[in-house]
Amino acid sequence: MNNHKKITGLLPTREAPAPHELIFPLLQHTGRPAQPIVNVGDLVKVGQRIAEATGSISANIHSSVSGLVTAIEPAPYSSGVDMMSIRIENDHKYFKVPMATHTRPIKETPKEFLLKRIEEAGIVGLGGEMIPTHIKLRPPKPITELVINGAECEPYLSADHRVMVEMTKAVFIGIEVAMCILEPQTVMIGIEDHMIDAMITMRNYALKYKNVKVIHLPTLYPQGAERVLVRELTQKRIRQLPIEANVVVLNVSTCAAIGQAILNGMPLISRVITLSGSQLEKSYNYRVRLGTPIKTLLPELSPDRAHKLGDLRVLMGGPMMGIAQYSLEVPIIKGTTGVLVLEHTNYEPQKCIRCGRCIDHCPVFVMPIIAAEQGIQASECMECGLCSYHCPSRIPLVEKIRLKKIEQQMCTINP
Amino acid sequence: MRLFIAASPHSRNPQDVSSIMLNVILALVPTSLLGVFFFGIPALSVIITSILSALAFEVGVNTLRHQKLTIFDGSAALTGLLLALTLPPVIPLWMVVLGNGFSIVIVKHLFGGLGHNLFNPALSGRLFLSVTYPVAMSSWSKPSALLDPIYISSATPFAKESTLIVSHWQLFWGGVGGSIGETSAFAILLGAIWLFKKGILDWKIPGSFLSTVFLLALLGGQDPVLHLLAGGTLLGAFFMMTDYVTSPLTKMGRLLYGFLLGVLVMSVRFFSQMPGGLAFCIVLMNGMVPLLDKAGITLHLHVYPLIFKEIQEK
Numbered sequence: 001m002n003n004h005k006k007i008t009g010l011l012p013t014r015e016a017p018a019p020h021e022l023i024f025p026l027l028q029h030t031g032r033p034a035q036p037i038v039n040v041g042d043l044v045k046v047g048q049r050i051a052e053a054t055g056s057i058s059a060n061i062h063s064s065v066s067g068l069v070t071a072i073e074p075a076p077y078s079s080g081v082d083m084m085s086i087r088i089e090n091d092h093k094y095f096k097v098p099m100a101t102h103t104r105p106i107k108e109t110p111k112e113f114l115l116k117r118i119e120e121a122g123i124v125g126l127g128g129e130m131i132p133t134h135i136k137l138r139p140p141k142p143i144t145e146l147v148i149n150g151a152e153c154e155p156y157l158s159a160d161h162r163v164m165v166e167m168t169k170a171v172f173i174g175i176e177v178a179m180c181i182l183e184p185q186t187v188m189i190g191i192e193d194h195m196i197d198a199m200i201t202m203r204n205y206a207l208k209y210k211n212v213k214v215i216h217l218p219t220l221y222p223q224g225a226e227r228v229l230v231r232e233l234t235q236k237r238i239r240q241l242p243i244e245a246n247v248v249v250l251n252v253s254t255c256a257a258i259g260q261a262i263l264n265g266m267p268l269i270s271r272v273i274t275l276s277g278s279q280l281e282k283s284y285n286y287r288v289r290l291g292t293p294i295k296t297l298l299p300e301l302s303p304d305r306a307h308k309l310g311d312l313r314v315l316m317g318g319p320m321m322g323i324a325q326y327s328l329e330v331p332i333i334k335g336t337t338g339v340l341v342l343e344h345t346n347y348e349p350q351k352c353i354r355c356g357r358c359i360d361h362c363p364v365f366v367m368p369i370i371a372a373e374q375g376i377q378a379s380e381c382m383e384c385g386l387c388s389y390h391c392p393s394r395i396p397l398v399e400k401i402r403l404k405k406i407e408q409q410m411c412t413i414n415p
Numbered sequence: 416m417r418l419f420i421a422a423s424p425h426s427r428n429p430q431d432v433s434s435i436m437l438n439v440i441l442a443l444v445p446t447s448l449l450g451v452f453f454f455g456i457p458a459l460s461v462i463i464t465s466i467l468s469a470l471a472f473e474v475g476v477n478t479l480r481h482q483k484l485t486i487f488d489g490s491a492a493l494t495g496l497l498l499a500l501t502l503p504p505v506i507p508l509w510m511v512v513l514g515n516g517f518s519i520v521i522v523k524h525l526f527g528g529l530g531h532n533l534f535n536p537a538l539s540g541r542l543f544l545s546v547t548y549p550v551a552m553s554s555w556s557k558p559s560a561l562l563d564p565i566y567i568s569s570a571t572p573f574a575k576e577s578t579l580i581v582s583h584w585q586l587f588w589g590g591v592g593g594s595i596g597e598t599s600a601f602a603i604l605l606g607a608i609w610l611f612k613k614g615i616l617d618w619k620i621p622g623s624f625l626s627t628v629f630l631l632a633l634l635g636g637q638d639p640v641l642h643l644l645a646g647g648t649l650l651g652a653f654f655m656m657t658d659y660v661t662s663p664l665t666k667m668g669r670l671l672y673g674f675l676l677g678v679l680v681m682s683v684r685f686f687s688q689m690p691g692g693l694a695f696c697i698v699l700m701n702g703m704v705p706l707l708d709k710a711g712i713t714l715h716l717h718v719y720p721l722i723f724k725e726i727q728e729k
């Protein structure tokens with residue numbers, strides 16, 4: 001598999017163009033949607049909280065610009081259905097709310113204070129899984145290993161790579177905070193071996209810490225999937241969540257966000273994404289304000305220039321697990337790792353020729369064709385997409401397994 | 416510009432069914448060329464007739480079944496080529512056509528077409544011919560006189576004990592009597608290495624089969640190298656048993672399949688003198704595949720994770 005990392009891997013991060021209108025979906029995390037705390041017509045500032053966590057699993061949302069709240073209504077959303085969102089008109093003045101900096105050494109800071117800050121900053125897993133970080137940092141049992149995910153295995157994406165190179169300090173502050181809260185015995189940072197510069201920078205920085213190890217991993221999709229990563233680094237096999245094996249996994253970008261939240265009091269209002277794909281002339285690593293609609297980032301797809309382009313798939317996330325978008329209005333949210341523009345190919349499924357490749361390639365020992373047909377092990381599938389990728393008959397295995405999972409969940413809810 | 420939505424993943428491995436079939440055909444080119452080199456024009460005409468008639472039957476069945484034409488997926492051409500390689504070079508051409516008809520129409524399409532056939536079409540066609548026309552099927556010709564006549568035997572090395580006068584080298588390079596495709600171990604290995612490189616050939620079936628054959632020959636006090644090189648063992652191991660459709664799906668199933676085939680083939684070789692016993696064994700084992708699939712699934716769920724740590728994509 002060509003990982004296309006060379007396109008953007010070494011490009012420094014740039015500031016993305018700022019849009020005139022931003023869209024903040026109320027669900028940018030797993031769990032319950034946040035509750036808006038602003039009204040239409042309110043003026044907001046950069047970093048102001050505009051929606052508040054509700055229920056036990058949820059996260060706050062902050063404005064990334066200053067301006068006027070124009071509407072609270074359903075708007076395009078990356079999962080494919082419209083989502084209740086707050087629209088804010090940018091006044092391009094970027095007035096900030098005051099942010100509290102932090103100068104005390106992390107080790108001497110009380111845990112609860114750190115957790116509170118992380119919770120207030122609305123930090124969620126930035127690798128795409130979007131679990132609120134304060135939930136992850138309050139595990140139900142003691143933690144032995146903290147795994148930091150710098151593998152970034154999806155083709156094309158290089159956002160985490162740039163974060164490790166350019167924001168090393170913030171990443172390590174974040175790791176230190178997580179260490180302080182979780183008190184693990186060892187910390188392992190897994191980095192795929194194509195990011196040589198990231199590896200060197202991280203190794204050098206890690207020398208300051210005892211028991212933090214930077215481990216290089218072969219460049220293999222899906223090295224960055226939690227279960228594969230944990231198995232590679234700790235030799236522990238997990239079926240669903242790392243916590244089963246007393247492990248917590250944090251993404252490097254999440255660590256950087258934690259670092260910034262603690263040091264500068266900066267809530268999560270921007271993130272690094274990769275803008276790439278075979279159909280774009282120029283690729284970038286961008287630091288974008290959350291809420292930016294993707295059309296702002298894709299001038300090449302604007303109506304006056306788009307007639308040259310054929311059929312496209314615009315993806316949020318990587319080509320293996322990303323979601324194809326139906327509209328260019330869709331905003332960047334906390335879990336967006338990249339925006340890719342690829343050409344659309346229609347694959348005609350044929351009959352299974354029983355080649356067994358799907359089984360050979362499944363990283364978590366599922367038998368995809370059996371799971372798709374009979375549902376055996378379907379719940380263990382992590383939807384990495386390798387089986388569909390390799391199937392010579394072009395059978396949409398992941399799609400079928402997803403349906404089986406839904407079927408099974410329905411059966412367990414109403415037997 | 417149009418935006419499309421579809422489920423992930425959004426890119427695919429360029430290797431699809433037809434490119435796999437094409438690669439297998441390519442991998443058989445050295446074997447076929449050497450066959451033609453040793454047996455001359457008759458071999459060439461058998462190969463060409465076989466491929467063309469297989470394609471013709473495929474088109475015919477497609478038309479009758481109101482299907483899209485499936486000749487471009489390459490599987491029919493491959494069946495034709497494989498069948499030709501198992502035939503003696505001097506066989507009448509109408510028999511070749513008949514064999515292909517059996518392979519394509521009955522064994523492949525009556526069972527549901529590519530992906531659903533229980534038995535290997537090429538081998539079943541060959542067995543059909545050897546049951547129906549035993550004489551024509553065992554009239555092995557001498558390879559062309561280009562070669563040193565001392566080494567040439569006119570029967571396959573297993574036909575009778577007394578004719579075992581060929582050297583290992585000759586078995587390896589080719590020039591032994593037999594069907595078109597089984598003369599040269601070298602050419603077959605060349606093709607197998609190519610397929611292995613392309614990720615099309617999985618090591619499990621040939622690996623477990625050949626090592627079982629080797630060990631059993633050793634235990635039985637016979638020459639293990641001879642058993643590996645002669646009698647179409649390699650052609651069977653790399654190109655017939657590994658046919659995707661008629662071999663087990665799971666990894667454990669494949670290991671088991673290779674092992675059981677090894678045992679079966681060696682018991683045929685020890686206790687009977689049937690020429691072409693390998694083809695019988697493979698087709699027999701094909702019938703066991705649904706059972707092996709069941710066993711394979713159970714083993715995969717419970718045993719496999721204990722034995723193998725991780726095998727990931729390169």
Ligand code: SF4
Nearest residue numbers: 362381382384385387
């Ligand atoms: S079944 Fe397919 S999508 Fe699921 S984990 Fe295995 S390879 Fe990935």
Ligand code: SF4
Nearest residue numbers: 352353355356358391
């Ligand atoms: S990869 Fe596709 S064709 Fe091969 S066994 Fe799996 S589902 Fe069947």
